[in-house]
Amino acid sequence: xxxxxxxxxxxxxQEAKPVxxxxxxxxxxxxxxxxxxxxxxxxxxxxxxxxxxxINSEGGSVLYGMGTFSIIQQCPIEVETIVEGLAASMASVxxxxxxxxxxxxxxxxxxxxxxxxxxxxxxxxxxxxxNAFQKQIETIYHKRFGLTKAKVREIMDGKExxxxxxxxxKSAVNAGILSAECVLKTSKQVCNxxxxxxxxxxxxxxxxxxMASINTELGDFKPLDDSSSIPNQNQIENSNSxxxxxxxxxxxxxxxxxxxxxxxxxxxxxxxxRIDALKNAENKVAEIQASYNAxxxxxxxxxxxxxxxxxxxxxxxxxxxxxxxxxxxxxxETIEQFVDNAIAEGKINSDAKPKWVEMAQNDFExxxxxxxxxxxxxxxxxxxxxxxxxxxxxxxxxxEAEKKMAKAVEAVVGTDFQFKTLD
Numbered sequence: 001x002x003x004x005x006x007x008x009x010x011x012x013x014q015e016a017k018p019v020x021x022x023x024x025x026x027x028x029x030x031x032x033x034x035x036x037x038x039x040x041x042x043x044x045x046x047x048x049x050x051x052x053x054x055i056n057s058e059g060g061s062v063l064y065g066m067g068t069f070s071i072i073q074q075c076p077i078e079v080e081t082i083v084e085g086l087a088a089s090m091a092s093v094x095x096x097x098x099x100x101x102x103x104x105x106x107x108x109x110x111x112x113x114x115x116x117x118x119x120x121x122x123x124x125x126x127x128x129x130x131n132a133f134q135k136q137i138e139t140i141y142h143k144r145f146g147l148t149k150a151k152v153r154e155i156m157d158g159k160e161x162x163x164x165x166x167x168x169x170k171s172a173v174n175a176g177i178l179s180a181e182c183v184l185k186t187s188k189q190v191c192n193x194x195x196x197x198x199x200x201x202x203x204x205x206x207x208x209x210x211m212a213s214i215n216t217e218l219g220d221f222k223p224l225d226d227s228s229s230i231p232n233q234n235q236i237e238n239s240n241s242x243x244x245x246x247x248x249x250x251x252x253x254x255x256x257x258x259x260x261x262x263x264x265x266x267x268x269x270x271x272x273x274r275i276d277a278l279k280n281a282e283n284k285v286a287e288i289q290a291s292y293n294a295x296x297x298x299x300x301x302x303x304x305x306x307x308x309x310x311x312x313x314x315x316x317x318x319x320x321x322x323x324x325x326x327x328x329x330x331x332x333e334t335i336e337q338f339v340d341n342a343i344a345e346g347k348i349n350s351d352a353k354p355k356w357v358e359m360a361q362n363d364f365e366x367x368x369x370x371x372x373x374x375x376x377x378x379x380x381x382x383x384x385x386x387x388x389x390x391x392x393x394x395x396x397x398x399x400e401a402e403k404k405m406a407k408a409v410e411a412v413v414g415t416d417f418q419f420k421t422l423d
Contacts, residue, residue, distance in 0.1 A: 008038045010054075019048040023068075024212060026205075027060030027090045032068045039068075043075055050078040053098065056212055058205045059089025062114050062133045063268060069140070072097035082184065083107040085211020089164075090114075093137055096144040102182045103169040106194040108207060109177070111141065112164020113156045129272060145177045335360040338368065346377025 006013075010020040019042050023035055042051060053072070059065075072079055072094065081098030088110035095101055095109070103109060114133045116126050134156070141152045155175070158164040172178040197210050257266050260274045339356045342348050348356060348371070360367040 006038055008035050009042065013042055013046045013048065015047050016049050018050050018052055019046060020052045020054070022054040022056070022084070023091070023094065024054075024056045025058075027057060027065045027068070027094070029061070029064050032061075032064040036068055036071050039071055039075075043077055048077065050080060051075065052080045052082065053094075054082050054084040055087045055091055055095050056083075056085035056215060057087060057091035057094070058207065059091045059110075062090055062093075062137070063272065065090035065093060066133075066136070069093055069097045083109055084215055086110070086207045088207070093140055096140055100182065101144075101178070102184050103172060103178055104184050105169045105186055106191045107169060107211070108198070109167040109172055110164055111155050111167075112158060132276075147176055151176075331364075332361075335364060335367075338364075338371070342371045342374075347371055347374040 008021045008023065010022055013019045021035075021039065021042070023031070025031060039051070042048060072081075078099045079097070081095045081101045083095055083101075083103045084107060085104075086108045087095040088108070089112060092109055092111050114130055114137060116130060138149060138152050138156065141147065141155070142149050145152070147155075155165045167175060167177065169178065169183045173180050173183065194211070197213075198207055257263060257271060260271060260278075262270055262274060335357055339348075339353055339360060342356070343350050343353060356367060356371075
């Protein structure tokens with residue numbers, strides 16, 4: 001930005017030194033855009049020790065004024081605001097944006113409720129927009145002045161039949177808006193001059209022009225004598241440049257409308273409403289995304305728990321299978337050993353082992369009871385061996401049997417082993 005093009009900076013702008021700016025005249029799209037550009041250039045490139053803003057304005061657009069308020073509020077450099085003549089309506093909000101706010105002892109502060117001037121352009125959303133701006137401004141006054149919300153609303157409403165409330169420096173101190181040390185003293189002659197000239201004047205624009213005239217006489221800050229009373233150190237841009245700028249603004253606004261899905265001829269209020277709706281939608285999306293992320297984290301936790309449970313279950317199953325396999329092997333070993341013992345004891349023949357093992361696997365207790373009831377074979381042989389009568393009887397019986405068998409065989413096959421017919 002060229003220094004000779006600056007409109008709102010007063011005097012030299014040097015690093016690490018105070019820079020003085022002024023906002024005179026109506027708050028509208030053009031004035032706020034130009035002021036904001038210069039303010040940000042001072043803030044970001046000059047980097048002074050502080051910025052002092054003198055205000056003499058009848059107010060204007062809340063929409064554009066809030067942009068300037070935000071820029072002043074967010075400035076990392078100390079900002080002082082001074083009511084040089086009049087800070088009415090939205091200008092009082094700009095004044096409240098400073099790190100410290102001062103009033104000349106002859107200056108006027110006017111606070112009231114926002115409204116829409118052109119009733120013909122009203123639409124059903126206007127009331128909602130005005131209410132939103134009103135609450136926004138109430139919050140600014142409440143936090144900046146330290147007044148209760150009820151007191152702020154009382155000031156904004158004004159007395160019956162009045163549009164808001166007017167304060168001079170003394171009444172602003174009495175109302176708690178300003179501390180006494182923030183009143184900048186001037187000569188009694190200046191105060192009387194202001195008092196005489198504004199007596200009976202109630203229109204903000206007229207008051208602003210009177211104050212501009214007095215400031216010019218004082219020689220502090222000299223605004224240009226143009227219709228909008230916007231101060232300018234240099235020449236106002238020529239009409240061709242202004243027309244070009246108007247076309248660029250119109251194109252830019254139309255582009256914004258198109259991106260928002262609105263007609264290029266849409267009102268500013270419609271754009272604000274659509275932007276608010278988009279902001280609300282963004283907030284809703286953010287809330288949904290946060291809920292989704294929380295559920296996702298919760299699901300991941302549950303998945304991890306489920307994996308741990310599955311792993312534990314697999315481990316338990318493997319351990320149980322090992323136990324069952326060992327138990328089954330032990331049981332088979334016990335059955336095999338028991339049947340082998342029965343064979344060894346002569347209770348059953350060895351070729352019958354598979355049958356007894358199979359039966360024992362189905363009902364081991366029954367097989368145990370059965371085989372345990374059969375005496376050992378070596379015990380029977382011992383009893384026979386130890387009983388002489390049995391031995392003799394057995395011997396005789398076998399001899400007789402052998403004889404009978406020999407005769408029977410001889411009768412059938414003969415002595416030469418030739419088969420004969422049986423009787």
